[in-house]
Amino acid sequence: MVRKIEMQPVNRREVMKIVGAGAVTGIVASLLPSLAHADAAKTAAAVKKAAGGKTPASGKITLELPQIAENGNTVPIGFEVESPMTDSNYVKTVHVFADKNPNPEVGSFHFTPGSGRAKASTRMRMAKTQNVIAVAEMSDGSIYMAKSEVKVTIGGCGG
């Protein structure tokens, strides 16, 4: 618990820096090499990479997440992307990120027209209260994004 309290101001400062200077996020990250948790810059970079440089649109994605997770070791997560799932129009991949875990990547889920529905669920670890971000890549190249916050009572970071 002590560690948690110590971490918070670091992260906040971090966020402020990035808001001020988005372009130097790389430098900020290199100045804080020992930072244990994923910072906003790392998450933003991962999301940007998943989106292939495109600006994601909102909508189409439904995230199924608990509002409060008592145990961060195993948080049920589910998502569904609206799509007819035909050969010409389907959801290719859904990338899931968590912005305050040690690493932002959670998983990438690849669908095919044979999936029938772009819906999946799994269980994930959450170090602390944070946002879960889903980025969906459609077969026509369009990108959608959704975000939802989960409050975590006991972190699942093995500490």
Next chain:
Amino acid sequence: MAKSKARVKAPKKIKKGEVFEVKTLISHKMESGQRKDKKTGKKIPQMIINKFVCAYNGKEVFSSDWYAAISANPYMAFYVRAEASGSLDMTWTDESGAVFKKSAKISVT
């Protein structure tokens, strides 16, 4: 980890064209690389399953890449459209290269 136990749940009988859910579970520590050995204080190296694939009669219908944020004993549920009778073959691969397999037979009417 060679003894990983896998379970797959899918309907035995299904009508053609219907979309059904497949639930899978495998036992695996999914060592996150963040935990420390209490005796030595050293970090325990990461060892996770990072690839899951479901093939339906030999054709890949769903796959996923996992990172350390996926919980131990990973659960994965997804959907498949029934086309023909046959088998759903799951394959999990971990970072040591170990491969775990489990199949489910389905009959499409």
